[in-house]
Amino acid sequence: MHMHDLQPSAPVTPGKEPFDAIVVGSGAAGGMAAFQLAQAGIKVLLLEAGRMLDPQKEYKTMEWPYKDLRRHRLPVGEFALQAAEYRTLDRPYGLTPEMQKYKKVMAYSGNHFTKDWIVNEKEHPITGTPYAWVRARVLGGKTNLWGRVSLRFSDLDLKAKSHDGFGEDWPISYADISPYYDTVDTLLGITGTKEGIPHLPDGLFQRPLKLNCGEVQVQRAIAKMGRKLIAGRAGVTTDGVLNNKYRARCMGRGRCGRGCDLNAAFHSPAALIFPARDTGNLVVRTDSVVSEVLVDDRTNKATGVRVIDKNTKEVMDFRGRIVILAASCLESTRLLLNSKSATRANGTANSSGVVGHYFCEHVMGPGASGILPSRVGTAPTNDDGRPQSTYIVRFRNVTDKHPDFIRGYGFQGASGAAEFPANAAETPGFGAAFKKTVRANYPARVNYGGFGEVLARKENRVFLDPEVKDAWGIPVLKFDYTFSDNEKKMAADMADTAEEMLRAAGATDIVVRRNILTEGWSIHEMGTARMGTDPKTSVTNSFGQTHDIRNLFVVDGSIFVSASCQNPTWMIMALCWRAMDYVKEQMRTGNL
């Protein structure tokens, strides 16, 4: 496959005629924004803080551990924070004495494959309550390593307040967004099975991923409990997409989280940015750290953005007719907060004061693993060759009402063999018997882990640290964020039901995980610049257009009103497409 020319990035300097649109960030949100506008003939400048990426070189999809002599360990001098360290180390992570010996300290998802994309906590500190904030600064952002689970939100999520009284309803309903889910599905490709579940709407699915024997066994066992296990829904094209020459259909190697070198998995660079660049309407400037949105306080319009060159630290201003923030939830929020003037003392588009508040995500950790006796000793199959395995659909607070908590959770998981036998460490003993048991149980392992909705509560928030700055002199975020009783009770139930389902499926050697992982672990930040109809309690309208400044848009997870328990990326892109249709229309009619 021929990859796009990978010039470091366009040597754009300020002073050219203003661009029609400036997009900040090149992940799922920025990629979609740039793609939609460039396709429509609008001249776009995309500013990305990270460097250019060559997927063909950097996605090491097929590498065996023994071909890398470190066996995929990090090199000396690089360190990925471990779960316990988020709670035990003093913040800022990476600046404490224990961490001084490392050149690079990363969030926990830094590994052999992702280490050149994940930021160095030493350059990007955060302060406040513990938070495992995973940031990828490179073209495509976190979409280069994401997990691909792609689930639609439904009216049970969008109108959750009407359902249980907590929080706010979204200003849109499923009917408003479902056409955009459809177009995202068609443009990018998604695999799944039609199930007709009202609270997990079907998409326009390509060839589904099959369940293996163990998974069918769990599926049947839990069906008797009224619960549904379905084939994974993944942002992966299993049949190929005709609209994009950079992508091929999935060939089932299963190492998509390292970056899929066929680009069958959705990654923003090949799926959106390279095609957008091919239109001739998109200029990508990498190594461009945006520090603030420039606003003319007399006209109350955004005039562009200030950029600090990542390498030279040169400061320059770029002008545009509209500015679109897509730097990821918390980074866009930080930009709003850091864009201040005498009349905007607490940040831009923040007359409501809610920027940074209503921070929400998913709670993770609880789950269970076990061994399915019927699969013990069977011949291994290529179970981890699928780009996604299975999903257990939310069953709490759908039609019934749980006494302990509101909202719900779903489970991701699988049965079967994987390259590294996770059952080995759980197998007691040593010697020939140990070795044989590991081998026999290796195709029989089953494991499910929950993702639960964290309530969007006003008191959960981020704000600018008054003292600490990043390596470019930009104030960093301070977190004031914890799980509430609702999440803790939900998490306890997640562990109970995971165990109960594995028991029902006849699993043995069940290990139940009850610990909640550090805040942030789910990598699904949402809600810090939420949309709404009331400018007093929300930051943007349903098109991501800020109430305060007409030509300033926010299009990432920050505009979510509530988190649901579904993974956010497909929703981010559906909302972004809808917002860009609105932008195009407003530009055409001269309103922008």
Place this chain on the structure above:
Amino acid sequence: MNEMNDPGAGLSRRSLLKAVGTSVGTIAMLPVLSDEGVLAFEALQRTKAAPKLKALTPAQYATVDALTEAIIPTDAHSPGARAARVADYIDLLLSESDAALQAAWTSGLAALDAAAVAAHKVPFVKLQAAQVEALLTAISANEAQPTTPVEQFFRSAKDATIRGYYTSEIGIQQDLQYKGNQYLPEFVGCLTEDGKDCPHCGQKAQAKA
């Protein structure tokens, strides 16, 4: 090392999830290799040369080699930890770890020898197969909640052996006969998925609900 659960994070998320549930602080901390270490290990494997020890003394190396082979031995099905050169791997990892971890292994190996001497009057490498079996059975009895130094050392050594062996070509290909990391145009799942009775698992076809 796959992303069967959400994690695209693969390696690290998986192993961390594990670490949370079990023992953080044992061998979870085996360090990483420098470029020089990597090259040395590569040469050593390629040429099947005698080990060029960097951290362990020859006597300690012999003990690690015997211990790892006792944990994952050669059997009729596949070669074991010795053939996969797990001890060499551990030596290189230790050579680049901090002093505390090196000291933990040094004292752990000494504790293992002391236990061997106490039970059978000879150091670990001199034990007969049945004696190894008896000694490790005793030492591993508490492996889920190791308390004494020798029990803790066993847990660390076992974790390191698991990691070294099941990331080796012998472990992945010959022992586990892993089927992945291939181009697989279509996943053959349970045949009930295609509406048939499944000959693999015996489950019957069902009408989709």
